Amino acid sequence: MSESANSSASDEALVQAARGGDMTAFEEIVARHRDKIYARAYTMMRNEEDAVDLSQEAWVKAWQRLSQFQGESSVATWVTRIVINLCLDQLRRQKRHRAESIEEMNEESGGVERQMPAVEVNPTERLERAELRERIDQALAQLTYAHRTVLVLHEFQGMEYKEIARTMDCSIGTVMSRLFYARRKMAVLLADLKSENEADAK
Amino acid sequence: MNEELQLKLQAYCDGELAGHNAGEVEAWLAKDPDARALLAELQNTRAALRQFGDDLTLPAPRDFYWSKIQREIRRQENRRTDELPVPWLAALRRFLMPAGAVAAALLGVFLVGEQLRQNDPSRAADMEVAFSDSDTFTYRDFSSGTTLVWLSYPAEIEFAEPDPGDILD
Amino acid sequence: MKLTISRGLQARCVASALAFFALAGLAVQAAELKYEARLIWATNDKKSPDSKHKEVDPEIRKKLDTLNLKWANYFEVHRKQFSLAKGAVEKVAMSDKCSIEVRDVDGKKVEVSLIGKGEQVWKGTKLLPKGDILVLGGNAPNSTAWLVTLKRVE
Numbered sequence: 001m002s003e004s005a006n007s008s009a010s011d012e013a014l015v016q017a018a019r020g021g022d023m024t025a026f027e028e029i030v031a032r033h034r035d036k037i038y039a040r041a042y043t044m045m046r047n048e049e050d051a052v053d054l055s056q057e058a059w060v061k062a063w064q065r066l067s068q069f070q071g072e073s074s075v076a077t078w079v080t081r082i083v084i085n086l087c088l089d090q091l092r093r094q095k096r097h098r099a100e101s102i103e104e105m106n107e108e109s110g111g112v113e114r115q116m117p118a119v120e121v122n123p124t125e126r127l128e129r130a131e132l133r134e135r136i137d138q139a140l141a142q143l144t145y146a147h148r149t150v151l152v153l154h155e156f157q158g159m160e161y162k163e164i165a166r167t168m169d170c171s172i173g174t175v176m177s178r179l180f181y182a183r184r185k186m187a188v189l190l191a192d193l194k195s196e197n198e199a200d201a202k
Numbered sequence: 203m204n205e206e207l208q209l210k211l212q213a214y215c216d217g218e219l220a221g222h223n224a225g226e227v228e229a230w231l232a233k234d235p236d237a238r239a240l241l242a243e244l245q246n247t248r249a250a251l252r253q254f255g256d257d258l259t260l261p262a263p264r265d266f267y268w269s270k271i272q273r274e275i276r277r278q279e280n281r282r283t284d285e286l287p288v289p290w291l292a293a294l295r296r297f298l299m300p301a302g303a304v305a306a307a308l309l310g311v312f313l314v315g316e317q318l319r320q321n322d323p324s325r326a327a328d329m330e331v332a333f334s335d336s337d338t339f340t341y342r343d344f345s346s347g348t349t350l351v352w353l354s355y356p357a358e359i360e361f362a363e364p365d366p367g368d369i370l371d
Numbered sequence: 372m373k374l375t376i377s378r379g380l381q382a383r384c385v386a387s388a389l390a391f392f393a394l395a396g397l398a399v400q401a402a403e404l405k406y407e408a409r410l411i412w413a414t415n416d417k418k419s420p421d422s423k424h425k426e427v428d429p430e431i432r433k434k435l436d437t438l439n440l441k442w443a444n445y446f447e448v449h450r451k452q453f454s455l456a457k458g459a460v461e462k463v464a465m466s467d468k469c470s471i472e473v474r475d476v477d478g479k480k481v482e483v484s485l486i487g488k489g490e491q492v493w494k495g496t497k498l499l500p501k502g503d504i505l506v507l508g509g510n511a512p513n514s515t516a517w518l519v520t521l522k523r524v525e
Contacts, residue, residue, distance in 0.1 A: 347503035
């Protein structure tokens, strides 16, 4: 397929061509969806370099496994699953080398956030999109990898509890606890960031 | 509000609560303002996260990003070909790979023609080569009744003898 | 009315019963097929570093030679014979990290699984008549290879 033909072809047609060994068709798929794949990796890894490396690795694996892609989802969703698994593997490797923090141990048994009354959070109020993104980014960075992962898989990937449990190799109960903790922590962090900003503005 | 109720409320918020359990939560929400506040908080946090979404741009130029992917794909293909156990099969694989259908087929079976005739014309028609996915190929010599399945199973296999009583349950 | 059985008839009955059970025993044995699995190291080295490993016997050597593999020598690391009744499964350790699981499908085909470090690496179903041999293989360190062979011996 020529470059101009590639740019107007559907994802399905490009996948078909790539399966036949057409590297330029695959390049077009990468160009179309690289931001999304990178974004998912970055949200999980919180590190630009790792996210770039893992997203590239995901594309290489996608090329190798094209024959296994049956079109049951979009190609972007399929490659996103690949990058998520790569990120999880990397995070597990990193966790083995990292001492468990007190916070991590506290999370499993339920932190203070679990007992707090509900926070009045409307973080989108009067916020520019970029500012909201930055706040959420900061808040996500303060979660542990386990809590951030379950939040990413549920909120961004739209996975159900049992699917998350399978992916993270834990029980559904653990998924629910971690998700609840992560959400409450995010709510507190976003509310704190909002009041800090309001105080600074005054 | 105990933990079990909190998690039920979350499951309700996520649409993961079935049948009578959902009704139970609704009844509870109707009479407990703390429960309603918590539900609102969960919903608002979710909305904020979904707005955040995947709004990130790759911090690398397109060509640079792609060239590294392309190089790695080629490097791995060359490595796999070099690891094949039969020299002429490596050449055959290079010939077949660009055709693409081989790599894509669930199990493509090819009667190998010219390549084999060059090695042993009398046996060419007896052999069957199949490439399934990129990690396995099958090669059968009909005349001797020998079938080889070559795997990319990691090469760290050790050759220590198993324990006695080695019929495992 | 009293039924009497002559001694001659008694003796014939006993003999028939014994013959029946003997034949039944043979029939049971005949329903079980015997297989042999081997773990082989393929190398261009003239000797294996482990003196217990001997060169493979000529029959296996001849089969492996038909594959035109790039190694000159094959050393037997482990051999195991086992019987398999119709529909039965047998798991055979080939090394401390690798085993195969063989299931008789219908008295003719076998389903073979290769298990490495506790995980299934490969599974396939094969017609394996007597005289045929299935060889599973992969690369090993220092440009050598491991082979697991399976054949029916009777």
